[in-house]
Amino acid sequence: MSIPALKINNLRKVYRRGTVAVEELSLTIAEGEFFGFLGPNGAGKSTTIHCVTGIAEPSAGTIEIFGLDSVKDYREARRLVGLCPQEFNVDPFATPRQIVDWMGGYFGMPARLRKERIDMLMEKFDLVAHQKKQFRELSGGLKRRVVLARALVHDPQLIILDEPTAGVDVELRRVLWRYLAEINKDGKTILLTSHYLEEVERLCRQIAIVAKGRIARLGSKEEIAGGPGGLEQAYLVATGAEADHVAGQ
Amino acid sequence: MQAKPPLGTNWIGLHTMVRREVSRMMRVPIQAFIAPWISALLFIFIFGFVVGGRITHIGGHRYLEFVLPGIVMMNVVNAAFLQSSSAIYFSRFIKFIEETLVAPLSYAEMIAGSLSVVVLRASVTGIGIMLMGVGFGATHVESWPLFLFWMVSVSAVFGLLGIIVGLWSKSFEQLNMPVVFFLTPLSMVGGTFNTVEMLPEWLRWLAWANPFFYFINGIRGSMIGFDETPPGLGIGLTLLSLLVLGLTVWRLYAKGYGLRE
Numbered sequence: 300m301s302i303p304a305l306k307i308n309n310l311r312k313v314y315r316r317g318t319v320a321v322e323e324l325s326l327t328i329a330e331g332e333f334f335g336f337l338g339p340n341g342a343g344k345s346t347t348i349h350c351v352t353g354i355a356e357p358s359a360g361t362i363e364i365f366g367l368d369s370v371k372d373y374r375e376a377r378r379l380v381g382l383c384p385q386e387f388n389v390d391p392f393a394t395p396r397q398i399v400d401w402m403g404g405y406f407g408m409p410a411r412l413r414k415e416r417i418d419m420l421m422e423k424f425d426l427v428a429h430q431k432k433q434f435r436e437l438s439g440g441l442k443r444r445v446v447l448a449r450a451l452v453h454d455p456q457l458i459i460l461d462e463p464t465a466g467v468d469v470e471l472r473r474v475l476w477r478y479l480a481e482i483n484k485d486g487k488t489i490l491l492t493s494h495y496l497e498e499v500e501r502l503c504r505q506i507a508i509v510a511k512g513r514i515a516r517l518g519s520k521e522e523i524a525g526g527p528g529g530l531e532q533a534y535l536v537a538t539g540a541e542a543d544h545v546a547g548q
Numbered sequence: 549m550q551a552k553p554p555l556g557t558n559w560i561g562l563h564t565m566v567r568r569e570v571s572r573m574m575r576v577p578i579q580a581f582i583a584p585w586i587s588a589l590l591f592i593f594i595f596g597f598v599v600g601g602r603i604t605h606i607g608g609h610r611y612l613e614f615v616l617p618g619i620v621m622m623n624v625v626n627a628a629f630l631q632s633s634s635a636i637y638f639s640r641f642i643k644f645i646e647e648t649l650v651a652p653l654s655y656a657e658m659i660a661g662s663l664s665v666v667v668l669r670a671s672v673t674g675i676g677i678m679l680m681g682v683g684f685g686a687t688h689v690e691s692w693p694l695f696l697f698w699m700v701s702v703s704a705v706f707g708l709l710g711i712i713v714g715l716w717s718k719s720f721e722q723l724n725m726p727v728v729f730f731l732t733p734l735s736m737v738g739g740t741f742n743t744v745e746m747l748p749e750w751l752r753w754l755a756w757a758n759p760f761f762y763f764i765n766g767i768r769g770s771m772i773g774f775d776e777t778p779p780g781l782g783i784g785l786t787l788l789s790l791l792v793l794g795l796t797v798w799r800l801y802a803k804g805y806g807l808r809e
Contacts, residue, residue: 314809346809352650355809374555378652388643390568392575397568404564405651407555449647 302366304330304457304488305351310360312346312512320346322512324360328490328505330456333483335503335520336492339538343512344492345385348461352382364457378406381455383447385462385492391435395426395445398434399452406453413452420448423478424471440467447475451482458482459490464498476502496530506530508537515539561653565661569635573669580631580669581676584623588677591619592684606743607774612686617768618740620677624699625735625763628670628706629713629727632662636714636806637723645807655801659711659794666707671699678771687771694770701786702763706731708793715806734760744776762786 305328312321321343328334338344349355351362353373362369367376389398396417403413421427424444429437434445447463460479464472479502483489493499499506506523508516515537516523524530534540573580594600596612603611639645648658678695681687689695709726717723738760744752755761762782769775775782801807 349809353808354646354649356804374558374652374654377650378555380650382650384646386643388646390572390639390644391642393568393571397571401564401568402647402651404567405558405561405648405653407558407560407652409560 301330303327303363304332304365305490306361306363307347307351308361308363310347310350310362311358312343312350312355313358320512321350324509324512324514326507326514326517328457328488330365330488331483331486332488332505333479333503334488334490335499335506336490336509337496337499337506337534338492338509338515339540342509342538344509345461346512347509348382348384348459348490348492352380352459353377354384378453379456381450381453381458383450383458383460383463385465387434387442387446389434389442389446389449392433394431394433395437395441395448396421396430398445399448402449403452408453416452416454417448420451424448424474440471443467444471455487457488457490461492462494463491464493464495472498496534500524500530508534510538555652558653558657561651562657562661562664565648565653565658566664569662569665570668572635573631573665580627581673584627584673585676585680588619588623588680591615592680592686596684596686606746609772609774610686612681612684613772614768614774615741616677616681616687617771618735618738618764620674620681620771621698621702621760621764621767622735622740623677624670624674624702625706625731625760626727627673628666628703629710629731631666631669632707632710633714633717633723633726634710635662635665636711637717637720640714640806649807655798658801659797662711663704663707666710667700667703670703670707674699674703689771690773691770695767697783698763698767698770698786701790702767705786705789705793708790708797711797712793712800715800734758735764739764739776759785759789 307324307326310321310324311319313319324343324347336344346355350357351364351369353369357370364376365379367379369376399417399420400413403416408416421430424447426441426444426448429441434442437445443463443466450458450460464475476498479489491499491503500520504520506518506520507514508523516533523533526533592612595615600611605611606614678687678689713723713726737754738758739755744755747755762777762785765775765777766782766786
């Protein structure tokens with residue numbers, strides 16, 4: 300059996316002020332999987348992603364990335380992961396080219412390889428005309444493209460996309476879908492969070508629904524979205540929002 | 549998945565940290581270099597031509613010669629502290645510090661990357677002022693190895709202190725507090741403008757208890773050969789400070805203090 304791309308065991312995250320963001324969360328994502336990670340705002344999706352990528356410190360539990368412990372072997376584990384975060388955590392005065400180039404550099408990519416990858420990504424995400432502007436001058440959609448390019452520059456094996464299409468136009472969304480499907484076909488593992496259920500249904504083969512820091516439902520797309528009402532109904536039931544939803548109608 | 553070779557020192561990552569910080573620093577050249585050089589020129593004018601002529605020699609040196617090493621050191625300290633504290637705080641505030649947290653960089657590489665630029669900025673500032681002094685015939689360097697030792701080691705000490713303050717601060721107000729309450733007062737009374745002998749006897753202990761006194765005397769010794777401290781004491785204290793602060797910063801990084809959620 301091959302080593303899973305991501306294995307989370309009993310993850311718990313409690314913030315300093317006592318807020319329990321994630322509780323006993325366990326999941327395994329096989330290599331090459333396209334995994335949808337759904338849940339309402341504040342459910343613990345971003346916290347889980349932050350624990351996986353090193354932005355947050357897990358309070359308990361273990362995280363393995365391709366068999367590497369994300370705390371003990373953090374350097375080896377991190378070079379296998381690319382993160383496109385929900386927020387624009389970028390130097391606003393830097394240019395898109397600098398931002399992507401610096402990230403490639405942090406991952407130890409030599410200059411020539413960086414240039415090739417950056418040229419390809421600038422082309423792919425239609426950033427060539429904007430690559431020398433300051434990040435703060437770009438529109439929301441262009442900013443999103445820059446952080447996507449930054450996540451992909453080092454050609455990671457596990458790509459984590461935290462709401463990558465929030466606030467982007469239909470055109471980019473389709474470009475991104477095509478690109479993600481393409482790289483997933485080439486063997487990259489993708490973990491995607493999104494509030495667009497049709498996006499998850501279109502791209503993902505496995506789905507987890509998180510509510511109040513715990514996994515409420517986990518299974519294949521067919522298992523979860525195959526019932527009456529489809530993925531939306533399954534989501535509302537799993538997150539406990541069904542009653543409110545019905546009452547609101 | 550193909551296995552990747554084990555990681556040694558991430559030299560490209562380290563070099564990238566330096567490139568990024570240099571690029572950030574070069575966005576504000578007036579703040580980084582021109583402002584301290586102009587303020588040093590004003591000091592040279594006042595102490596060399598306005599006040600200096602009316603003050604008798606100190607330790608066989610003209611007053612400007614005596615004061616200039618202290619001015620160099622004050623600016624080195626300020627440049628080092630401001631560079632590191634603002635870089636860390638700004639990157640935490642905007643959250644782009646996460647770029648380095650998700651990357652395969654060791655804590656030592658992250659610290660070394662920040663400190664290299666600190667030393668660069670502080671040294672360019674300090675050497676610029678020293679060269680102005682040489683241009684006005686107000687100073688010279690007696691021992692280059694010692695001069696460079698003081699420049700680099702004191703920059704690193706205050707760079708490390710700046711990192712601690714940058715990690716601790718939760719607002720711009722807190723970030724500026726150490727400059728207002730510690731750095732400026734201690735450097736002013738740290739022997740820049742006077743010798744210990746010029747102080748009343750009951751106040752001399754304050755000079756000996758002030759770390760700036762050793763830094764200022766050290767660089768003064770390397771420039772004009774006038775040093776009031778026992779030989780080796782300043783160097784020893786500086787190396788000890790580097791060790792203690794270096795270990796503290798490394799520990800803070802390892803614990804994720806101010807860095808990780």
